[in-house]
């Protein structure tokens with residue numbers, strides 16, 4: 001069975017939602033961020049990056065990076081149709097995912113993880129202070145360009161949606177008000193109606 005290493009509320013939850021969408025059986029292992037378990041040797045032997053998610057396959061292969069995991073789940077579950085067949089639509093879906101990974105998630109990390117980029121407390125404070133602005137700029141981009149319908153694609157559900165859902169779930173905590181972004185708000189409401197998200201909430205993973 002697939003085994004997902006996760007921490008509640010983190011980007012690893014996009015993988016859990018996608019596993020639910022695909023109807024795949026999986027087990028979970030919670031990584032305790034409070035005790036910095038992600039930086040201890042046991043976990044580093046699973047994911048040398050010290051981050052979640054990590055997905056362990058039946059044969060012991062370890063996969064990391066959210067986008068790669070979502071693609072993997074979609075590939076082994078073709079019936080769930082989590083990637084559009086049309087290459088242009090698929091490129092838009094991946095464009096959204098690369099944007100989330102390389103820009104929006106990184107902007108969010110400046111609130112808590114300043115030590116990745118600097119050493120002084122004043123630098124951390126400065127980085128954290130800018131997060132409401134940088135995340136608002138990201139939200140504006142999502143609102144005006146990424147969300148083409150109720151979801152990332154004009155029609156239908158794709159692996160970009162759980163990814164976007166988890167990242168937008170951070171917005172209020174980052175000082176960005178969803179009420180200023182009606183399309184994102186609509187998207188979040190739509191996602192909350194899906195059984196996958198309900199199940200993940202019942203499991204207290206989000």
Ligand SMILES: N[C@@H](CCC(=O)N[C@@H](CS)C(=O)NCC(=O)O)C(=O)O
Pocket residue numbers: 010011012038050051052053064065066067101113
């Ligand atoms: N590019 C990675 C980023 C993963 C990542 O940064 N995960 C965060 C949680 S949202 C984490 O594990 N942080 C722990 C830490 O920085 O110590 C991915 O998308 O999988």
